[in-house]
Amino acid sequence: MRIAVTGTPGTGKTTATERLASKLEERDAAESSADFDVIHLNTVLEDEALYTEVDADRQSKVADLDALAAWLEGREDTIVESHLAHHFDADRVAVLRCAPEPLEKRLLERGETEAKAAENAESEALDVILAEAVDEHGLESIYEIDTTDRTPDAVAAELAAVVTGDREPSAGDADFVGYLT
Incomplete structure (x- = not known):
């Protein structure tokens, strides 16, 4: 089984997935957690140079999605974490x-430029990643988790429920369109 953990940069993906193993153990799902490897896809992109160019305006690397897909091929029982994770095969x-x-x-606190932080905030208000994920995987595979005002441990517990199948799919519950007005 492959589980993608995706979202706009800054939503808490890396922090939550780093705490996920302990939450799975707390849920008495030690067998499940032992079988899953967490892949931080942005680290793979950097370490394996799986990008096509550097976008100077955005100060970011342009991912080579085909090369990343090839790298992921054959890797099962994984949790793939990245703002790109929804672009690849996943069960949930x-x-x-x-x-x-x-x-x-x-994003500003972690050193992103004002332009990049504003662009990502706007993308979040427009549901860009959620819409892409639903389009790619269908509503039945999507588990939307609002991290606003929640601790990383609470988010990790929600992720553990997704991994163990103790949570129902959901999408469209978070509505941030008011930010755009």
Whole structure:
């Protein structure tokens, strides 16, 4: 089984997946957690140079999705974490969401430019990643998790419920369109 954990940069994907193993153990699902490897796809992109170019305006690397798909091929029982994770085969897709204002603040605090933080906040308000994930995988595979004002441990517990099948699919519950007005 492959589980994708995706969302706009700054929604808490990396932090939550780093805490996921302990949450699975707390849920008495030690057998499940032992079989899953967490793949931080952005690290793979960097370490394996799986990008086509560097976008100077956005100060980011342009991922080579075909090369990343080839790298992931044959890797099962994984949790793939990245804002790109929904572009690849997955049995379940957890889409982490966050209100645009705190999202923008998080991104600025970690050193992103104002332009990049604003672009990501707008993307979050427009449901860009959620819409892409639903289009790619269908509503029955999507598990939307609002991380706004939630601790990383609470988000990791929600992810554990997705992994163990103790949570129903959901999409469209978080509504941040008011940010755009």
